[in-house]
Amino acid sequence: MSITHHPTEATVLDHAAGRMHAATGAVVAAHLQACPQCRALARMGEAIGGSLLEALTPEAMAPDALAVAMALLDRPAPVPPAPPPPALLDGVELPRVVQRLAQRRGGLGRWRWLAPGIQRISLLPEPGARRDGTVLYLLKIAPGTAIPEHGHHGHEMVCVLAGSFTDALGQFRPGDLAETGPEVEHTPVADAGTSCICLSATDAPLRFRSRAARLMQSVMGY
Numbered sequence: 001m002s003i004t005h006h007p008t009e010a011t012v013l014d015h016a017a018g019r020m021h022a023a024t025g026a027v028v029a030a031h032l033q034a035c036p037q038c039r040a041l042a043r044m045g046e047a048i049g050g051s052l053l054e055a056l057t058p059e060a061m062a063p064d065a066l067a068v069a070m071a072l073l074d075r076p077a078p079v080p081p082a083p084p085p086p087a088l089l090d091g092v093e094l095p096r097v098v099q100r101l102a103q104r105r106g107g108l109g110r111w112r113w114l115a116p117g118i119q120r121i122s123l124l125p126e127p128g129a130r131r132d133g134t135v136l137y138l139l140k141i142a143p144g145t146a147i148p149e150h151g152h153h154g155h156e157m158v159c160v161l162a163g164s165f166t167d168a169l170g171q172f173r174p175g176d177l178a179e180t181g182p183e184v185e186h187t188p189v190a191d192a193g194t195s196c197i198c199l200s201a202t203d204a205p206l207r208f209r210s211r212a213a214r215l216m217q218s219v220m221g222y
């Protein structure tokens with residue numbers, strides 16, 4: 001997989017600090033699974049975040065902490081194991097984060113018509129969950145179909161899983177991540193050949209930018 005479009009370093013560090021919304025975080029997780037370069041940055045962020053945390057919490061462990069942890073490990077799981085997650089969709093291997101979300105929902109469900117040439121499977125919010133304007137879905141775009149300007153009021157993140165699309169920023173192929181803000185107007189068009197399947201999230205107008213991630217950025221000199 002040759003990846004040419006990556007999330008910003010700030011986004012990778014936000015993800016490493018656990019400060020992203022589940023929907024946009026899932027798209028970054030899908031990219032990280034495919035991208036060793038960003039995984040290395042995320043690991044560095046996690047390590048620095050961990051050492052900051054240690055510096056902030058100097059309390060010693062309780063003397064029986066290890067025994068308690070071991071006892072918890074010995075306990076049987078309180079719920080029966082869920083059925084295995086669906087690994088493939090239309091012959092395309094799904095990122096682990098999508099498999100886990102589908103497992104929680106009891107399956108992926110089926111493609112639903114969204115617009116001519118465009119189908120969608122909703123992943124977040126989960127059924128019954130509070131709606132906060134942030135959504136995560138799988139999109140299948142027929143070859144040659146343009147995604148009309150889709151009312152971004154916030155940020156959008158898209159990771160390609162199969163096929164490809166092209167917009168003003170270039171061509172996006174499997175593993176590539178497109179990160180666009182409200183100032184960007186773009187009209188992605190699925191390339192000829194096979195349908196383009198993507199994992200796509202849009203967040204609420206105010207995107208959370210963590211202080212911890214900014215601190216890590218300054219420590220790391222980005």
Ligand SMILES: [Zn+2]
Pocket residue numbers: 003005006007031035037038039
């Ligand atoms: Zn990357």
